Amino acid sequence: MSLGCQRDLFVVPDDVTYLNTAYLAPRLRSVRAAGIAGVERRDAPWEIGTEAFFEEVEEVRALFARLIDAEADDVAIVPSVSHGLATAANNLAVPARSRIVVASEQFPSNVYAWHTAGARAAARVEHLAPDALLNAIDKTSSVVAVPQVHFTGGIEIDIAAVAGRCRETKTALVLDLTQSAGARPFSVRETEADFVAVAAYKWLLGPYGLAFLWVHPRHHGGRPIEQGWANRADSDDFARLVEYRDEYRHGARRFDGGQKNSFMTMPMAKAALEQLLAWGVPAIHVALSAWTQKLAEAAESENIAVRPCGHMAALTFPGGVPANLPQKLRERRVFVSVRGNSIRVAPHLHNDENDIDRLLAALD
Numbered sequence: 001m002s003l004g005c006q007r008d009l010f011v012v013p014d015d016v017t018y019l020n021t022a023y024l025a026p027r028l029r030s031v032r033a034a035g036i037a038g039v040e041r042r043d044a045p046w047e048i049g050t051e052a053f054f055e056e057v058e059e060v061r062a063l064f065a066r067l068i069d070a071e072a073d074d075v076a077i078v079p080s081v082s083h084g085l086a087t088a089a090n091n092l093a094v095p096a097r098s099r100i101v102v103a104s105e106q107f108p109s110n111v112y113a114w115h116t117a118g119a120r121a122a123a124r125v126e127h128l129a130p131d132a133l134l135n136a137i138d139k140t141s142s143v144v145a146v147p148q149v150h151f152t153g154g155i156e157i158d159i160a161a162v163a164g165r166c167r168e169t170k171t172a173l174v175l176d177l178t179q180s181a182g183a184r185p186f187s188v189r190e191t192e193a194d195f196v197a198v199a200a201y202k203w204l205l206g207p208y209g210l211a212f213l214w215v216h217p218r219h220h221g222g223r224p225i226e227q228g229w230a231n232r233a234d235s236d237d238f239a240r241l242v243e244y245r246d247e248y249r250h251g252a253r254r255f256d257g258g259q260k261n262s263f264m265t266m267p268m269a270k271a272a273l274e275q276l277l278a279w280g281v282p283a284i285h286v287a288l289s290a291w292t293q294k295l296a297e298a299a300e301s302e303n304i305a306v307r308p309c310g311h312m313a314a315l316t317f318p319g320g321v322p323a324n325l326p327q328k329l330r331e332r333r334v335f336v337s338v339r340g341n342s343i344r345v346a347p348h349l350h351n352d353e354n355d356i357d358r359l360l361a362a363l364d
């Protein structure tokens, strides 16, 4: 069954056309309620048992794993994509004079980590357009770091083909799926990347300050950035915390960031992931793709160029985006972002066809 508009589940006022999930997710009512309940829970620390530092974290780890067809043991919970990608860069072999390949004009979190790793190893970092990526992956490349969908909207990278080429050439693959996970079906089993990072606050509809890092089991013996107490074996036994241990908790948990068990953000992430799984990522993708397709068709009859790319679309203008356009749209309560040379339109299930009309009317 196809998913209709779910506006009642979101905190978006009637007069707002919010088309900027790729910037900050619209707020689900359930996520808001979970955050408020978390703040209130923290008001009574005497009621918070030591299990609170671990149990919900494990639930959230398992929920995220389901979303990307992974095992919970392979998921680390980190404060940001940058943190997750620093872990990736610290744990992948980058031989001197090898080549690190990144997608051109990619979001900086998946670029600076490689500039640093490249400089450390005297390796070259190459910034390549999506259509040049495949040919660039060969025996001299050590790492490929790319998204599935470009953050400016409207460009998709054929991850399956990139992953296949990486396997053939023994090149490590690092994915930043912040602009696609939750809105586009993805399976780590099919992709076999080395590391996959996703921020929670966009298409995962979750809180700010939280991200996930999927780590291939071949890297589970790697070096974490932080040496946090909670990542060590048996750290749930608070009475024995100073019986210091060299062993870590199982799987990717050694890479978890400190204070991950926030009493506010963890329940919010749980509520968001539960809602996404209840809808189903394939159904979300179908609904959002139908919306961007309708936008493209309606825009064509108004002579506005829209390039849909599944859950996002890019509006392009012959001479670039007119300087005052975002401000004019804001005045009409239509919210989008300018990224690169286009306006990025990033809807979610709170949007319906009225929002298409309001966007086009505002552009007129």
Ligand SMILES: Cc1ncc(COP(=O)(O)O)c(C=O)c1O
Pocket (backbone or CB within 6 Å): 022, 023, 079, 080, 081, 082, 083, 107, 109, 147, 151, 176, 178, 179, 199, 211
């Ligand atoms: C593709 C992508 N990755 C990552 C981020 C956020 O990175 P970080 O969690 O390091 O702040 C964004 C934010 O816009 C993004 O678009």
